[in-house]
Amino acid sequence: MKKSLITAALVMTMAAGLGAVAGCSSEPAKADVNASIPEGAAPLMPATHDGRFDSLGANGCYGCHGANDQANPMLNGSVALPEDHYADGGSNSKELEPTRTQCITCHVQG
Amino acid sequence: MDISRRGFVKATAVALASAAAAGTMSSLMGCSSGNATAGAAGEGQKYTAVCRFCGCGCGVICEVKDNKLISVTGDPDNQSNRGLNCVKGYYLAKILYGEDRLTVPLIRDDSSTKGTDEGLREATWDEALELVSSKLKETWKNDKNRLAFWGSGQQPITEGYCTAKFWKAGLLSNNIDPNARLCMASAVVGFMNVFQTDEPAGCYEDFDNADVFVTWGANMAEAHPMLYSRLTARKLSGEGVRHYDLGTIKTRTSESADKTMLFKPNTDLAIANCIANYLVQNKLYDEAFVNDHLQFKQGTENIGNATDDGYDASDVGKTVDDVAPITFDEFAARLAPYTFEYTSELSGVPVEDLEELAKVFADKDAKVMSLWTMGVNQHNRGTWMNHNLYNIHLLSGKIAKPGCGPFSLTGQPSACGTAREVGTFSHRLPADLVVKNPQHRRYTEAIWDLPEGYLDEIQKPGMHTVKIFREMSKGNLGFLWTAHNNWAQSMPNLTRFLGKGEDNQGIFDTFIVVNEVYPTMSTKYADVVFPVALWVEREGQFGNAERRSSVFEKAVDPPGEAKWDLWAIMEVARRVLDGEQIDGEDAFDHLFGFIYDKDAADFKGDDRETNRAIWEEYRIFSNPSMNEKAKAINDNADGTFEGKLKMEAKQLAPYDEYLAHHGLTWPVREVDGTWLPTKWRFSNGAQEDGFDEVGVAQYGTPGLANDVSFYKSAKSKPSVVFRPYEPPAETPDSEFPFYFVTGRLLEHWHTGTMTRRIPELDRALPEALLNMSQEDCTALGVKDGDMVKVTSRFGEFDIKVSTAGRTQPPAGTVFAPFFAEETLINLAVQDTYCPLSKEPDYKKTCVSIAKIEG
Numbered sequence: 001m002k003k004s005l006i007t008a009a010l011v012m013t014m015a016a017g018l019g020a021v022a023g024c025s026s027e028p029a030k031a032d033v034n035a036s037i038p039e040g041a042a043p044l045m046p047a048t049h050d051g052r053f054d055s056l057g058a059n060g061c062y063g064c065h066g067a068n069d070q071a072n073p074m075l076n077g078s079v080a081l082p083e084d085h086y087a088d089g090g091s092n093s094k095e096l097e098p099t100r101t102q103c104i105t106c107h108v109q110g
Numbered sequence: 111m112d113i114s115r116r117g118f119v120k121a122t123a124v125a126l127a128s129a130a131a132a133g134t135m136s137s138l139m140g141c142s143s144g145n146a147t148a149g150a151a152g153e154g155q156k157y158t159a160v161c162r163f164c165g166c167g168c169g170v171i172c173e174v175k176d177n178k179l180i181s182v183t184g185d186p187d188n189q190s191n192r193g194l195n196c197v198k199g200y201y202l203a204k205i206l207y208g209e210d211r212l213t214v215p216l217i218r219d220d221s222s223t224k225g226t227d228e229g230l231r232e233a234t235w236d237e238a239l240e241l242v243s244s245k246l247k248e249t250w251k252n253d254k255n256r257l258a259f260w261g262s263g264q265q266p267i268t269e270g271y272c273t274a275k276f277w278k279a280g281l282l283s284n285n286i287d288p289n290a291r292l293c294m295a296s297a298v299v300g301f302m303n304v305f306q307t308d309e310p311a312g313c314y315e316d317f318d319n320a321d322v323f324v325t326w327g328a329n330m331a332e333a334h335p336m337l338y339s340r341l342t343a344r345k346l347s348g349e350g351v352r353h354y355d356l357g358t359i360k361t362r363t364s365e366s367a368d369k370t371m372l373f374k375p376n377t378d379l380a381i382a383n384c385i386a387n388y389l390v391q392n393k394l395y396d397e398a399f400v401n402d403h404l405q406f407k408q409g410t411e412n413i414g415n416a417t418d419d420g421y422d423a424s425d426v427g428k429t430v431d432d433v434a435p436i437t438f439d440e441f442a443a444r445l446a447p448y449t450f451e452y453t454s455e456l457s458g459v460p461v462e463d464l465e466e467l468a469k470v471f472a473d474k475d476a477k478v479m480s481l482w483t484m485g486v487n488q489h490n491r492g493t494w495m496n497h498n499l500y501n502i503h504l505l506s507g508k509i510a511k512p513g514c515g516p517f518s519l520t521g522q523p524s525a526c527g528t529a530r531e532v533g534t535f536s537h538r539l540p541a542d543l544v545v546k547n548p549q550h551r552r553y554t555e556a557i558w559d560l561p562e563g564y565l566d567e568i569q570k571p572g573m574h575t576v577k578i579f580r581e582m583s584k585g586n587l588g589f590l591w592t593a594h595n596n597w598a599q600s601m602p603n604l605t606r607f608l609g610k611g612e613d614n615q616g617i618f619d620t621f622i623v624v625n626e627v628y629p630t631m632s633t634k635y636a637d638v639v640f641p642v643a644l645w646v647e648r649e650g651q652f653g654n655a656e657r658r659s660s661v662f663e664k665a666v667d668p669p670g671e672a673k674w675d676l677w678a679i680m681e682v683a684r685r686v687l688d689g690e691q692i693d694g695e696d697a698f699d700h701l702f703g704f705i706y707d708k709d710a711a712d713f714k715g716d717d718r719e720t721n722r723a724i725w726e727e728y729r730i731f732s733n734p735s736m737n738e739k740a741k742a743i744n745d746n747a748d749g750t751f752e753g754k755l756k757m758e759a760k761q762l763a764p765y766d767e768y769l770a771h772h773g774l775t776w777p778v779r780e781v782d783g784t785w786l787p788t789k790w791r792f793s794n795g796a797q798e799d800g801f802d803e804v805g806v807a808q809y810g811t812p813g814l815a816n817d818v819s820f821y822k823s824a825k826s827k828p829s830v831v832f833r834p835y836e837p838p839a840e841t842p843d844s845e846f847p848f849y850f851v852t853g854r855l856l857e858h859w860h861t862g863t864m865t866r867r868i869p870e871l872d873r874a875l876p877e878a879l880l881n882m883s884q885e886d887c888t889a890l891g892v893k894d895g896d897m898v899k900v901t902s903r904f905g906e907f908d909i910k911v912s913t914a915g916r917t918q919p920p921a922g923t924v925f926a927p928f929f930a931e932e933t934l935i936n937l938a939v940q941d942t943y944c945p946l947s948k949e950p951d952y953k954k955t956c957v958s959i960a961k962i963e964g
Contacts, residue, residue: 037870039173039181041200044870051914054365098343105196105335108857108874 033110043079044110058101067091154180158188158772159662160652161199162264162645163859165520166191166336167654168199169772172646172665179203179646179666188772190314190658196335198859201868205644206666208867212626212641213670216633217241221618224635225608235671238638239678242591243685245621245637249588250686254283256587258578261534262594263290263525266650267659268724269676270528271540272702273593276683279558279565279692280701284545284572287536289595290529291575293521295947296487298530300496301518303433303946304504304829307759307822308530308542312479312515313656313775313789315800317344319513320479322470323353326378326499327485327953331362332856332916334483334519341481342366354467356381357485358953359851359881359925360918369463372920375849375954377457379491380835382498384453385468387445389505394472396507398815404504405827406441409433415490415839417942419580430945433831444832456835471506477513478503483521484853488953493946494833501830510793510818520655527653531760532728537571541731541760545569549743549751556739557730559700561693574948576941579607583614591623593642593675598631599861599931602950603941605905608635610937625675630863631931642675643668644864649717651725651768657791659762660773664717676720677713684708725765732760732776756809759822779804792820838954839942842922846902846956848886849923852935853952855916862929878930881915882959886922890959897962900924902955905937908962924959 034043052060064075072091073080080091087095154175159182161168169188173181182202186193215238216230223229249257259277261270265288277286301308317340330338345351345366355367356378364370373381389395410429414421421427436444450468454461470476480503486495496518503509503516520526533540543550551565573581579597581587583606601607609617617635624636627644646665653659668674683698684706690697698708705723706713713720730736734744734757742748744755763778763785774787779797781804786797788805794817795801806812810819811826820828842848857875858865865871880898892898896911909926917925926935940955 033870033873038201038203040183041181041203042195042197044874054362057365098346099194099339101346102331102335102339102342105331105339105856106200108197108871110870110873 042106045107046110049109053104058096058103061103062096066096067094069094155665157646157663157665158185158769159646159665160188160523160654160660160773161195162202162205162523162864163198164334165263165522165525165655166334167523167652167656167658167660167773168195168336169660170195170199170202172203172663174665177666179206185772188660190654190656190660190773191336194336194339196339197857197871197874198335198865201865201871202645204868204870205864206647206669208628208864210629210867211644211669211672212628212633212639213672214641215671216636216639216641218637221637224618226634230633230636230639235673235681238640239681239685242623242638242640243682246589246591246682247686249621250281250283253588254281255285257281257283257589258285258287258573258582258587258591260575260578260590260592260595260597261286261288261529263288263293263520263522263529264594265524265528265534265675266662267524267527267532267653268651268721268728269679270524270532270534271724271728272676273679274532274534274540275558275701276679278539278545278568279560280683280687280697282565282567284536284568284570285578286534286572287575287578288525288529288534289575289597289600290522290525291535291949292488292600292952293484293949294487294518294525294530295949296489296492296496296944297518297520298535299493299947300500302542303493303831304497304500305820305823309526309657310515310517310655311510311791311793312517313800314340315789316479316513316515316517317341319477320344321348321351321476321513322478323351324467324470324478324480325353325355325357325363325367326480326482326495327357327489328481328483328519329357329361329363329853329917330481330483330519331365333521333854335856337481337519338363352470354470358849359920359923362856362916369466371459371463371467373457373459376489376491376838377453377459377835378486378489379495379498379833380448380453380456381459381464381467382495382502383445383448383833383835384450384464385471385502386498386505387448388450388465388468389472389502390442390445392472395505396474396815399507399818400438400505402815403818403820403827404830405825406436406438407433407829407831408436408441408444409831409833411834412836413945415942416945416948417839417940421945422577427945433829436832441830441832444834448835471502471508476508477511478506478508479514480516481519482517483519485953487518487947487949488951490839490942490944490951490954491833491836492944492949492951494836494944497831497833500828501832504828504830507816510790511816512790518655523654524652526655526657527651527659531653536574539565540728541757543731545571549746549755553731553734553740553743553755553757556743557727557737559693564692575601576943576948576950580941581616582620583607583609583616585616585619587616587620589621589623591625592632593625596630596632596861596863598635599934599936600928601941602936602939602952603904604934604936605938606941608937610905625678627672628863628867630861631934640675640678641670641672642678643672647672648674648676649721651721657775657788658773659768659776661721661765661768663769674717680706680708680713681711722765725762729762729764732757732762734758754809756822758808759805777802777805792818792822794819839940839951840903840954840956842956846958847922848957848959849953850900850902850938850955850957851917851919851923851925851953852928852939853917853925855927855929858927858929860929861931866929875929878909878927878933878935879912879915880909880959881917881919881925882911882913883919883921883923884913886924886959887911887913890961892959892961898959899962900926900935900938900957900959902938902940902957904940904955907934907937909933909935924957
């Protein structure tokens with residue numbers, strides 16, 4: 001079960017990555033969805049991510065919005081996770097703070 | 111979705127590698143990092159508050175500029191949420207600013223326009239108040255049985271306290287009930303039957319310490335998002351932490367579960383009994399705990415269903431609360447039929463899954479949290495199911511210690527603080543007291559300074575919620591006042607209650623007053639609408655599911671002529687009570703003169719001073735030493751009553767302590783001049799560490815099994831009551847072949863009157879869909895996006911079908927949320943209620959589904 005999940009994550013993330021090279025997303029981003037959100041509010045997902053969290057969980061989000069040794073975020077054009085979303089209070093940990101793994105609880109579809 | 115820590119790290123490594131492989135590293139492209147949730151700009155005035163929505167009771171910080179709320183962020187100093195929030199919380203700032211805010215009073219002159227968008231005209235406050243007061247007074251003087259107030263678990267504590275005082279002491283009427291009846295009543299009756307005191311022994315910190323979570327009929331991922339984040343965080347960071355999800359449909363909450371067990375409706379009763387049977391038959395229960403702490407009972411069975419109006423007065427209806435003691439062996443014999451095989455056959459859950467779950471409770475070292483909400487409470491045997499959950503936790507001793515315990519989640523921000531603790535129910539007085547108990551009435555009279563025997567007139571409980579609306583539909587209600595709810599959308603059986611058929615036209619003849627902030631389904635039926643302050647437009651308090659009372663400060667002024675609800679209640683009260691006397695004094699002044707100057711038609715102090723003064727009176731109920739007469743009754747000093755009331759078991763602190771600490775969990779104890787909260791009730795240990803040291807020392811016995819002392823229970827022993835499996839009120843047949851489940855989804859709060867006015871939330875979840883299995887769709891010849899008509903014995907509605915919705919019901923069951931007024935699902939929902947708690951069963955109405963052609 002675990003193995004197949006990781007494989008799925010690989011396929012999905014590669015697809016997303018390639019999409020980014022080709023111009024970010026198959027659908028144009030709805031650029032204005034975060035135009036009038038209150039100060040300090042969690043931004044909405046501007047691009048269609050339907051089903052992504054449901055199938056991949058936080059990994060599916062981290063793959064583009066998280067940090068690695070070379071970049072933060074990993075994917076060009078992605079909004080980087082803020083530092084307080086990482087374990088030990090900073091992106092150097094390369095690991096999410098456990099209470100921040102229910103991404104869609106705050107970042108709903110825009 | 112696999113969410114164990116190891117799985118997460120490994121998958122992240124894969125994600126890293128794949129992102130690198132795709133060559134899209136942003137550093138190479140020169141992208142900078144954002145910091146989207148770092149908080150607000152920090153230039154405005156800040157106020158502490160509590161979220162307006164669910165029962166999690168998250169603390170928030172409101173930031174205001176130029177009398178406008180500009181941001182709401184999580185409050186790191188509130189220990190319920192420690193800075194966490196959900197999407198609804200982040201968008202709270204926008205709920206105040208919908209374009210159609212009600213800012214002037216409205217009056218309907220022609221009641222035949224009810225149910226339409228027409229017929230309400232603008233009026234002055236004076237005209238509206240005079241009209242409402244004259245109607246209430248007329249009804250009150252002619253026939254007190256024909257008036258009712260329907261309140262809410264969203265009503266702030268001090269407002270609920272004053273409303274109850276006006277209704278119970280001022281009008282001497284018990285016809286007051288909250289919408290919490292639709293939500294928490296089964297939990298309340300369960301608590302009272304088992305422990306003789308309401309609300310959980312544990313607290314939210316248990317989430318950080320549990321080894322196993324069991325969710326029973328609870329979609330926490332959508333209905334309690336902050337607590338679900340804490341659950342999954344514990345699962346991610348703890349070693350071997352497991353989660354079992356039990357329900358009748360798969361939800362987002364099933365996503366993180368190690369195992370989801372889908373059972374047939376009502377067989378949760380049997381599953382809990384099966385676990386208890388396993389513990390008892392194999393002697394795997396906690397024997398010392400059982401011997402020291404428990405008593406065993408059984409009650410009335412084969413109780414039928416409260417579908418007809420005459421149920422409560424029927425032979426069986428009158429006996430549903432009866433219980434009788436039994437021995438442990440008799441209890442064991444009652445459980446014996448609930449073998450794994452029998453239970454599996456009944457429930458559809460495989461034997462090995464039932465066995466795995468039973469072994470969780472048999473494991474002496476495992477810290478287990480059971481979590482439940484509406485699947486258990488909105489159940490035709492809701493009270494029984496609460497009993498059965500306590501039974502397995504009591505038998506295994508898994509209660510009242512960190513990380514362990516049965517935890518009843520609550521649905522609304524102050525269902526606990528107001529509906530339950532203040533007691534705005536038809537049978538209650540403040541602080542768990544009940545109208546039928548003479549000692550309770552004497553105690554209340556002492557605090558409200560009423561002559562002895564004054565409350566004897568209200569010793570008989572008033573109408574519960576479903577009865578209020580049933581009587582209204584029959585034309586037996588002259589006056590109804592509602593606040594902080596939207597009954598014309600949230601009540602079940604709306605076909606009847608909204609007078610949609612030939613019969614039951616009573617709604618058109620009842621004078622209905624609605625306190626509201628926006629036009630709603632309920633204002634369409636109102637004769638008068640009072641425009642009121644919303645959330646932080648006045649100061650108030652909420653009490654959440656972990657017994658935490660918190661204050662929300664006034665941050666901005668209400669718009670236009672909108673006024674604080676409490677001002678409208680005071681203005682009506684002073685008019686209705688004009689000429690009445692209590693103990694030789696003007697009745698209004700006697701009850702409310704300490705906060706209100708009726709000649710000035712205003713409060714004597716500002717919001718803070720008014721709230722503090724009310725709180726300090728309310729606080730006497732749980733601090734009897736503040737009132738000599740009350741103290742004597744609490745101590746049973748002259749031996750008139752059966753025993754002591756032990757009112758300190760719910761002790762509240764002075765008002766300003768709550769502001770200073772951003773909320774405190776009761777009982778709050780004064781130790782060397784400092785007020786300390788209690789996190790684990792009945793559990794002996796240092797008060798400064800959150801244990802109930804003061805309570806156990808005052809009324810309990812230290813040194814018993816697990817060093818727990820249930821000092822508030824009769825004989826200090828909670829009751830394990832055997833409750834059998836009994837079937838749902840309706841089961842599918844050829845005419846109505848599907849179970850219909852209703853519920854809440856993440857983005858929208860209840861009937862959506864606030865969240866649907868936030869553009870971002872409305873776009874995220876714009877319409878209510880009927881979630882169906884592909885199998886059922888195929889059989890019915892419908893596909894995603896098709897419109898269908900859903901019909902029950904109670905009514906019908908039209909809705910769009912989706913197989914890719916938020917929930918995944920199994921074949922034979924369908925789900926829809928109730929937030930959308932244009933998709934009024936409650937037209938078809940049964941108003942059959944749990945006979946003990948009178949809470950309706952919203953989860954299993956039987957329906958037929960037919961495609962609408964064209």
